[in-house]
Amino acid sequence: MSVFERLNWFRIICWLILAVILIVTVTPLWVMLKTALMPSSEVFHHSTAWWPTNPTLINFERVLGLLSTEESLKAGGSGAKVNFSLAMLNSVIFTGIIVVMQTMSAAAAAYAFARLRFPGNTLIFGLFVASMMIPGVVTFIPNFILIRDLGWLNTTMGMVAPFCLMQGFSVFFLRQFFLALPKELEEAAYIEGASHFYIFYRIAIPLSITPLITIATLIGINMWNEFLWPYLVAKDESHQVLTVALQGFKSQTPQGQPDWTGLMAATAISVLPTIGLLVVFGRNVVESIQFSGSK
């Protein structure tokens, strides 16, 4: 009886703290949404209200470029135009190319390191792992110079180049799984006359779908959120990704105060894909991140 009671109290307190943390997690998103729904004229008087006063969609229309400059100025905007639909498309292209290419090349390399004997195997893998230790900023400076010399500034090529072929973590992560595959399958196939390459893409790849999806998810999240590299390489509006476009929109402050309602509307639009991803693939996203930690 007493054990039962003690456990219950423990659970109630834990639930309370958990509830507080959940509220703290969600509140900023609510504040963002309710600000986005407020007319900008009200922001000075009702900025701290928990509920939007006179809710309107005008901020969304404004940042999506659906209003003319005059209408937008009248609604309290800076008149500055940031093309968020274009930035969204750029983010999708940037992330998509890197997810596909990096997953493929990392899978190929990881399989070779785990399963094939060739001179230099351990040495090259060791170098790949060591590259994880190098802080991004060290390689970004020479990489920027390289991309500039190639004339790739403000091009998709220049944006994806450093990430699309390799990332130490992806190779390291996938190698762990290929190491754990049962050897008998390969040997049987090899005796039947299958080539190593055939074994890789007809046996090893289909058996590793889960880790492949995991690493693709992780690469996708990181690249969708990447800021510094696209910021350095593609400031031009035609190739700006969402993170860069938002930072740019924030800096356009004619009266010293940022255009908060417009900024929060733009932020809300940018959050949508992430929330959509979580609603549709919630379990997969959570599990793939758990998966990456347990290895």
Next chain:
Amino acid sequence: MKTLSAVSFLWQPFSRERRTETFTGYALILPALIGFSLFYAIPLIRAFELSFTDWNMLRAPRFIGLDNYIQMWNDGRFWNGMKFSFYYVLLNIPLQTALGLFLAVAMDRLTRSIIVRSVILLPYLLSNVLVALIWLWMLDPILGIVNSVITSLGFDRQAFLGSPSQALATIAGINIWRHMGLVAILFLAGLQNIPRYLYEAAAIEGASEWQMFKHITLPLLRPVMVFVLVTSVTGSFQIFDTVAVTSAGGPYDSTNVIVHYIIQNAFSFYKMGYASAMSMALCLVMVLYTLIQMRLMRASESDLA
């Protein structure tokens, strides 16, 4: 005799099978190897070279020997940048790890709900830039909702990002909000590998919740703990995005962490050589840290294994 065996090593012992295996191996690693050489290995060597030059990207780089390193040694702002990065890690990591651990234990005991886990993870899925913008608005000294809550509770208005003494801690707080869910999810994965019978046995012996946590959970979580610490410390030592969006290094340089200072030198002052020298120094710090952590990691194999 010796020469002969060297020659035969190069030519002989590879059977046809071994040769095709070698060929396939190289073919499979080729794309990754190209990426590694072009964007990691060669740039690292280039950065090292550049660190001995004076270069503003307009005229040709000029070799100046160790001048950049000497300048760095005497540059108070460089040392401040390093110091702020260390402070930031110290502000960020302990609280983030503790909160993540608490959340993981709570979720492990209380709920298997995927909705709770998704909500906890949500901030991590938003970019640094988005998170920084949302908090910049919430922490606005005049219009922000945080100050209105603080004043309604009877406390004084806080400047947060506008105050040299609070700005760095505020940025740390913002990133704790973004990362604690991720840390919790990683710990949760580790918790699920701990066999339940250990807790059942401990409960029969009459152990308290705290004793179980201290003597079962914590020791068996050590490998995940090391993984979380290595990744989160290296990550937060390289903080840049949040600073760039919220404070741009200010007020009065109080948040000019090392990566921000390096980027500022490279892309605002066009001192490519000097920025490269500082990036080499940062690289040295990170490599040393990682090596120490790897030693600890080897010493921290799970007690279960």
